[in-house]
Amino acid sequence: MDVPSATFTRDEVAKHNTEDSTWFIIDTVVYDVSDFLDAHPGGEAVLRQVAGTDATTAFYNLHRHEVLSKYADLAVGTIQGEKQSILSPKPGDLSPVPYAEPLWLTPAFKSPYYKDSHRKLQRAFREFVDVHITPVALECERNGTHITQDLIEKMSAAGVLHMRMGPGKHLHGVNLLNGAVDGKEFDYFHDMIMSQEGVRPGCRGFQDGNMAGMVIGLTCILNYCKDPAMKKRISDEVFSGQKKICLAITEAFAGSDVAGLRATAVKTPDGKHYIVNGTKKWITNGVFSDYFVCGVNTGKGLSVLLIERGEGVETKAIKTSYSAAAGTTYITFDNVKVPVENLLGEEHKGIYVILSNFNHERWTMTCATIRYMRLVVEESLKWAHQRLVFGKRLIDQPVIRLKLAKMIALCESHQSWLETITYQMCNMSYAEQAKHLGGPIGLLKMSSTRAAHEVADDAVQIWGGRGLTQTGMGRVIENFQRTYKFDAILGGAEEVLGDLGVRQAMKFMPKAML
Numbered sequence: 001m002d003v004p005s006a007t008f009t010r011d012e013v014a015k016h017n018t019e020d021s022t023w024f025i026i027d028t029v030v031y032d033v034s035d036f037l038d039a040h041p042g043g044e045a046v047l048r049q050v051a052g053t054d055a056t057t058a059f060y061n062l063h064r065h066e067v068l069s070k071y072a073d074l075a076v077g078t079i080q081g082e083k084q085s086i087l088s089p090k091p092g093d094l095s096p097v098p099y100a101e102p103l104w105l106t107p108a109f110k111s112p113y114y115k116d117s118h119r120k121l122q123r124a125f126r127e128f129v130d131v132h133i134t135p136v137a138l139e140c141e142r143n144g145t146h147i148t149q150d151l152i153e154k155m156s157a158a159g160v161l162h163m164r165m166g167p168g169k170h171l172h173g174v175n176l177l178n179g180a181v182d183g184k185e186f187d188y189f190h191d192m193i194m195s196q197e198g199v200r201p202g203c204r205g206f207q208d209g210n211m212a213g214m215v216i217g218l219t220c221i222l223n224y225c226k227d228p229a230m231k232k233r234i235s236d237e238v239f240s241g242q243k244k245i246c247l248a249i250t251e252a253f254a255g256s257d258v259a260g261l262r263a264t265a266v267k268t269p270d271g272k273h274y275i276v277n278g279t280k281k282w283i284t285n286g287v288f289s290d291y292f293v294c295g296v297n298t299g300k301g302l303s304v305l306l307i308e309r310g311e312g313v314e315t316k317a318i319k320t321s322y323s324a325a326a327g328t329t330y331i332t333f334d335n336v337k338v339p340v341e342n343l344l345g346e347e348h349k350g351i352y353v354i355l356s357n358f359n360h361e362r363w364t365m366t367c368a369t370i371r372y373m374r375l376v377v378e379e380s381l382k383w384a385h386q387r388l389v390f391g392k393r394l395i396d397q398p399v400i401r402l403k404l405a406k407m408i409a410l411c412e413s414h415q416s417w418l419e420t421i422t423y424q425m426c427n428m429s430y431a432e433q434a435k436h437l438g439g440p441i442g443l444l445k446m447s448s449t450r451a452a453h454e455v456a457d458d459a460v461q462i463w464g465g466r467g468l469t470q471t472g473m474g475r476v477i478e479n480f481q482r483t484y485k486f487d488a489i490l491g492g493a494e495e496v497l498g499d500l501g502v503r504q505a506m507k508f509m510p511k512a513m514l
């Protein structure tokens with residue numbers, strides 16, 4: 001934060017406690033709030049009470065540090081001969097709070113998994129998120145508006161949209177965050193970094209509003225579109241940010257049970273088109289999408305079709321407990337004519353197209369859940385050191401330390417498990433991943449959202465009313481406790497995934513009685 005160069009003594013500041021002039025000090029910076037008294041959300045009286053004094057403790061007991069950056073123009077100078085002791089983080093900085101960063105980013109710790117390119121990508125993307133994504137995320141989350149076209153284009157130009165799709169040929173030759181990583185080297189640890197860093201704004205609705213539909217929808221085009229020209233046209237349009245895409249599988253009739261879908265696609269007598277009728281529900285990004293990758297019943301099984309927005313396609317927003325920024329949508333298809341060339345994969349065998357997406361989607365969600373838990377740990381550690389109750393800091397209460405211990409342990413254990421699975425993903429072929437990792441990823445996702453449940457519960461108890469308040473100090477905690485359930489349902493409910501994990505283990509049980 002830039003502060004004017006004027007300096008004052010503490011005695012000079014003390015004189016500004018009059019009707020016309022209200023000054024105080026926060027960490028050696030002098031603030032003149034005389035014209036801000038009316039506008040202060042916490043009221044005028046509290047500011048008058050600290051006029052002329054050092055209000056550092058009072059301020060940090062009630063505000064997030066970022067408030068000072070937002071109101072930087074109230075600063076008029078500093079105290080002569082004194083040095084600021086409170087850190088103002090710069091875009092891209094790592095947090096100095098213990099456990100706020102995964103161990104591989106903590107200076108004293110080593111990890112076998114991360115190379116230079118991972119560290120370079122982490123630094124570059126952290127800065128990109130801090131500078132470009134966080135301000136838009138906060139605004140959209142608050143107002144329920146959708147991601148801006150300007151941000152989409154910035155992400156496109158920096159190769160961020162490409163990287164969100166994970167490793168693959170679509171990254172070859174693309175400039176990724178000014179050369180932070182070569183597209184050919186990009187692996188699942190780079191992918192994890194993209195997922196985890198993207199969570200740091202602490203805006204769960206926006207997190208999905210930020211092109212989550214593309215992450216799960218475009219994969220089907222890249223892997224299953226048979227016409228190379230069509231594949232190129234659509235991926236170019238989506239990667240450039242001109243067009244938006246989403247995956248439309250779930251319906252009011254069927255969620256995790258994809259075999260029960262009722263949207264139908266019937267071929268026209270000339271065999272050139274399908275006529276699609278039906279509905280889709282809880283479709284992320286649907287309201288602003290141009291393309292819908294849809295699961296439909298084609299009589300003898302499930303098929304996946306690419307449907308373009310046009311005649312007969314209607315979308316409307318669904319109100320959810322997370323922000324409208326996610327663009328969660330109800331879709332109706334009413335006699336929509338779709339060219340047969342838009343079939344992705346084989347007719348009646350769409351289940352393979354859908355299943356092929358699941359592992360990566362669930363793994364990505366797990367990366368995010370675990371990183372969001374860490375953000376809650378960071379916020380809670382800061383708050384517990386800052387907040388004074390009954391004349392003590394919260395952190396001085398053993399009961400609070402015990403809650404933090406549990407939160408940290410859940411966070412660290414799940415990150416370690418995630419890294420172990422990610423390492424397998426880097427070293428297994430697609431077929432091996434399909435065979436061996438569906439179960440472990442399902443179990444990891446189930447366990448992560450159970451952990452999130454515990455973390456949310458303990459965090460709210462630490463934060464009290466602020467954990468239930470959308471603005472101010474507890475913003476991140478409130479967002480987390482209101483939205484963690486999102487990940488416990490989407491991409492396969494906890495119970496379904498837990499069962500999948502055990503059923504997969506059953507397949508590998510030795511036949512002998514043991």
Ligand code: HEM
Nearest residue numbers: 031041042046050055058059062063064067071074472473
């Ligand atoms: C430059 C100095 C200050 C600025 C820019 C500022 C700004 C704000 C803002 C934006 C809020 C809304 C809540 C949030 O977003 O965090 C707020 C709330 C509040 N502020 Fe300040 N404030 C300042 C100094 C102070 C001081 C020194 C005190 C007390 C001595 C104080 C007492 C309060 C109170 C009691 C609330 C309501 C907190 C709550 O609802 O939990 N403020 N202030």
